[in-house]
Amino acid sequence: MTSTDLVITTLRNLGTELELAGLAAPTPDLPLFGAGSVLDSLALVTLIADLEARLADLHGHPVILASESAMSRARSPFRTVATLAAYIDEQAAAAPAS
Amino acid sequence: MSEVILITGTRKGLGHALAEHYLAAGWIVAGCSRGAGTITHERYTHHELDIADDVAVATMVRATARAHGRIDALVNNAGIAAMNHLTLTPSATARRILDTNTLGTFYCVREVAKVMTRARRGRIVNFTTVATPLHLEGEALYAASKAAVESFTQIAARELAPFGITVNAVGPTPIDTDLIRGVPADKLAALIARQAIPRRGEPRDVINAVDFFLQASSDFITGQILYLGGITR
Numbered sequence: 151m152t153s154t155d156l157v158i159t160t161l162r163n164l165g166t167e168l169e170l171a172g173l174a175a176p177t178p179d180l181p182l183f184g185a186g187s188v189l190d191s192l193a194l195v196t197l198i199a200d201l202e203a204r205l206a207d208l209h210g211h212p213v214i215l216a217s218e219s220a221m222s223r224a225r226s227p228f229r230t231v232a233t234l235a236a237y238i239d240e241q242a243a244a245a246p247a248s
Numbered sequence: 249m250s251e252v253i254l255i256t257g258t259r260k261g262l263g264h265a266l267a268e269h270y271l272a273a274g275w276i277v278a279g280c281s282r283g284a285g286t287i288t289h290e291r292y293t294h295h296e297l298d299i300a301d302d303v304a305v306a307t308m309v310r311a312t313a314r315a316h317g318r319i320d321a322l323v324n325n326a327g328i329a330a331m332n333h334l335t336l337t338p339s340a341t342a343r344r345i346l347d348t349n350t351l352g353t354f355y356c357v358r359e360v361a362k363v364m365t366r367a368r369r370g371r372i373v374n375f376t377t378v379a380t381p382l383h384l385e386g387e388a389l390y391a392a393s394k395a396a397v398e399s400f401t402q403i404a405a406r407e408l409a410p411f412g413i414t415v416n417a418v419g420p421t422p423i424d425t426d427l428i429r430g431v432p433a434d435k436l437a438a439l440i441a442r443q444a445i446p447r448r449g450e451p452r453d454v455i456n457a458v459d460f461f462l463q464a465s466s467d468f469i470t471g472q473i474l475y476l477g478g479i480t481r
Contacts, residue, residue, distance in 0.1 A: 192410050199362035203310070212306030212359075
């Protein structure tokens, strides 16, 4: 499963659970926060927690997506499905996050 | 189904008493300490780690969530103190106090909150101390580290309330544990004399306060700092 698939699957599950129709068929350019996003701040926090849990199971070590490097960037990696997936790939290539 | 509680600092003292209490009450208990565990029970799992190690904390929390599918409560009991005049406090001691008491509490709350937000429910109890409101001489950094825990507790309560998670703190008076081993008897007596109820605290006093915060009907109580012995701000 690619990171894009992982984010899309997680979003779809979240959409079902929170009854958010806008998450029925997420696409790579779907905005995850700000204008045009169907996620409110609580849903975004839940999405990141879900992804971290799935990635930890996948890699066998804890993964912290809200890392120093993510938070200090001028352009947040959490903007869209595609940018988040790219960031996950980048994290996976690095050592276990702290 | 048994409820799952994570308690830090369970090797001895108050943490040990809390773990024994919740095991007796039927909970599944995950505990941790820097040393080996001292509790043997079919519903107890021990993790040997330093709570100031964020990766180790995340690993413990994930392991607990994976094993039981949930974490219902977190009790951040682990803490260290080092009584000394501020001019005589080594930098390494200062860092260790802040790392364990303040950052350790933060790491545990951050990781457990990720599990609890999923469940849309949870109870978190942090530990502060009466040394903070009493501005106790000789405990400058310890009291400051717990003042930070109090502030963190109150803001975490607001950030986590939308997820059905309550965050409170209990501030025990001196209890016979390793934490106060280095405190001179006259200093302890003077401290206890400032309490409304001037007696030494016992583990049951703290357990009672934690029980109160954990009970299901306490879902409207969050961001509160509960000092024992009648100490107030």
